[in-house]
Each structure stands twice: as structure tokens, then as C-alpha cells.
Amino acid sequence: MHWYSTMIAVLLVVGCRKGSSTDESVTRAQCVAVRDHVVELILGHYRTHGTETFDGLDRADTATMVGIPPGVTRDTFQPFLESEAGKPWLDNARARLVGGAAMTETVDKCVKRGKLANITCWMGAATMETFQRCPTP
Numbered sequence: 763m764h765w766y767s768t769m770i771a772v773l774l775v776v777g778c779r780k781g782s783s784t785d786e787s788v789t790r791a792q793c794v795a796v797r798d799h800v801v802e803l804i805l806g807h808y809r810t811h812g813t814e815t816f817d818g819l820d821r822a823d824t825a826t827m828v829g830i831p832p833g834v835t836r837d838t839f840q841p842f843l844e845s846e847a848g849k850p851w852l853d854n855a856r857a858r859l860v861g862g863a864a865m866t867e868t869v870d871k872c873v874k875r876g877k878l879a880n881i882t883c884w885m886g887a888a889t890m891e892t893f894q895r896c897p898t899p
Contacts, residue, residue: 786878793872796884801859803890805852812840829854875899 808815816839820826829851834842842848859865872880876899883896 788873788876788878788881790869790873792881793869793876796872796876796881797860797865797869799885799887800890800893801856801865803887803893804859805856807890808852808855809840809843812843813837815839815843825854825858872899 813836816836819830830839830842831847843852880897880899884893887893887896
């Protein structure tokens with residue numbers, strides 16, 4: 763999915779920029795919590811930007827398409843995501859995001875370079891836009 767790929771690229775860049783002056787290191791558990799928070803921010807974007815999400819679906823990837831009923835269109839995708847029927851697709855999307863190589867690399871970079879100030883800002887972000895404004899190590 764195009765939007766997903768863009769967000770992963772942003773997360774990888776986040777691990778490479780300069781930022782916090784705090785020297786306190788962070789734990790893997792804190793970085794995993796950040797990953798999980800970011801995944802929820804991405805899923806929130808999916809839920810509120812249904813047509814954009816639908817346009818970015820890789821229809822050739824069967825894992826992406828599992829759970830989307832036949833007949834769901836660009837115009838009906840957001841209502842689908844908001845319904846009970848959409849929950850399994852969102853759960854599948856969550857699993858794909860968490861299990862993806864890019865998120866694993868991001869957690870590893872966070873553990874190596876992250877500071878407590880980064881964790882505090884990242885966990886306090888309510889949107890991906892806010893997350894992207896956080897200082898980075």
C-alpha cells in the first residue's frame with residue numbers, strides 16, 4: 763500500500779536524523795511500544811482516509827486483499843473499515859505492519875540511538891504529522 767510504504771520510509775529516516783540532547787538510553791520494550799503506537803496511528807489514518815487507503819491497496823498482494831468482500835469499492839471502503847466486517851481486515855493490516863522488516867529495523871535503530879526525550883515525544887503524538895515533528899536521535 764502506497765501510504766504504508768511512505769510511512770515506513772519516514773520511520774526509517776526518523777532513525778537517522780539528529781535530535782534529543784538527553785543521554786539516557788532506552789529499552790527495547792520502550793521502542794516496541796513506540797512501534798505499536800505508530801502502527802495504531804497508521805491504522806487510524808486508514809480508518810479516516812478510506813479512499814486514499816483503497817487507492818493505495820496492492821491488489822496483486824493477496825495478503826492485502828484478504829477480508830475485503832467482493833463488491834467493496836473506493837466509495838464504500840471507508841464505511842467498510844468502520845464496520846464490524848472491517849475489523850478482520852484492520853487486524854490483518856496491523857499484523858502485516860508489526861511483522862514487517864521495516865518496523866523491525868526501526869525498533870533496532872530506536873534501541874541503538876533513541877533517547878528518553880524521543881520516546882516521550884513519539885508516545886505523545888496523536889497523529890503521524892505530530893510524530894514526524896518529534897526530535898530524532
